[in-house]
Amino acid sequence: DVKVTQSSRYLVKRTGEKVFLECVQDMDHENMFWYRQDPGLGLRLIYFSYDVKMKEKGDIPEGYSVSREKKERFSLILESASTNQTSMYLCASSPSLGLGSLSYNEQFFGPGTRLTVL
């Protein structure tokens, strides 16, 4: 079974702190994603990565950065946390179809990190 793990289930931080959210997948997937989920707004893509050291902005990248130094690990960084970044953060991974294809397949999600910024 594909397993996607996230470093924390619950996290409380103060405004202005630098926050690291870690995601690890064990199925050698090329693609990894970070979403946030808010009531009434659904899931919104923050960043995604289709290869090591490669990253692309999603719909709401402002205030966030990412790092992918190893294939299995994708980190989300809040450079200076603000109260409007209080949310549920979800990481996902998916395989590519190979041969340099830009298409992708089934997404698998981690358990989520509930972040509260005070």
Add this chain to the structure above:
Amino acid sequence: KQEVTQIPAALSVPEGENLVLNCSFTDSAIYNLQWFRQDPGKGLTSLLLIQSSQREQTSGRLNASLDKSSGRSTLYIAASQPGDSATYLCAVTSGTYKYIFGTGTRLKVLA
């Protein structure tokens, strides 16, 4: 721009009932469509993935259909149980790496 809609937003049914959840999308040029289940405060669990060339997929009591031309997918749940209570989300992929999600249907199955 692709938009995904799920109606109804919430649904309550008695145990044992067969039910259908709906998902509509505006751009029929999709690679695939995926149905997920989300329990409160948890991540998403993949239920079924339908490739654009397929018409339906089945897993146990779940059956998902896809009609690309009309921009619709349905998730059929047979003989519903209280354990099926959750939020069900559909997501489509079209032309990019990313999935576009609906806002979900919150299902409650009453014992």
